[in-house]
Amino acid sequence: MVAFAAPSLGTGLISILIGFLIVFIIYLLVIGFVLWLAGEIVVGRRVTFGEALGVAGVGTFLVGAIVVFLPWPFGLLVGLLVFLLLVKHYFRTGWLGAIGVGIMAIVVGIVIAFVLVAVGLAAIFVLPRFF
Numbered sequence: 001m002v003a004f005a006a007p008s009l010g011t012g013l014i015s016i017l018i019g020f021l022i023v024f025i026i027y028l029l030v031i032g033f034v035l036w037l038a039g040e041i042v043v044g045r046r047v048t049f050g051e052a053l054g055v056a057g058v059g060t061f062l063v064g065a066i067v068v069f070l071p072w073p074f075g076l077l078v079g080l081l082v083f084l085l086l087v088k089h090y091f092r093t094g095w096l097g098a099i100g101v102g103i104m105a106i107v108v109g110i111v112i113a114f115v116l117v118a119v120g121l122a123a124i125f126v127l128p129r130f131f
Contacts, residue, residue, distance in 0.1 A: 031056040034112065035087075038104035043093050051090045059086050 032053040039047035063079040070078055087098040 028053060028056050028060070031060075034105050034109045035101070037108050038101045039087075039091050041108075042100040042104050043091050043097055045092070047091055055083075055086045055090045059083050062086070 032049060032055075035055050036047060036049045036052035039052060059082070062082050066079045066082060067075045069075070084095070084098040084102060087093070087101050088095065091097065091101060093101070
């Protein structure tokens with residue numbers, strides 16, 4: 001009887017891909033939540049989490065490809081325009097609403113990061129040590 005074992009290089013590559021997939025899913029959920037909250041604050045109608053995930057998912061690939069393949073200042077401006085078009089399309093709002101969602105997403109992201117850092121520091125300095 002012959003036993004076949006997967007080569008270690010393939011196993012390492014699979015582990016890297018699974019790790020990347022897990023991090024990417026977490027990234028989409030966090031960015032989707034930030035966009036959903038910003039959309040709820042700015043847009044007059046109810047914005048669904050699916051719409052926010054659509055903007056996060058499609059925007060990640062489109063804006064990333066644009067920024068990579070176009071020269072620096074032009075690619076950044078076109079990427080920003082594509083992001084605003086995605087927000088305008090998915091959230092069914094106008095240009096000012098899309099700009100407002102973009103600005104509010106930055107504010108919400110900063111506030112969430114600040115709260116997470118504050119909770120982490122509180123956990124480090126306030127909770128008793130067991131080791």
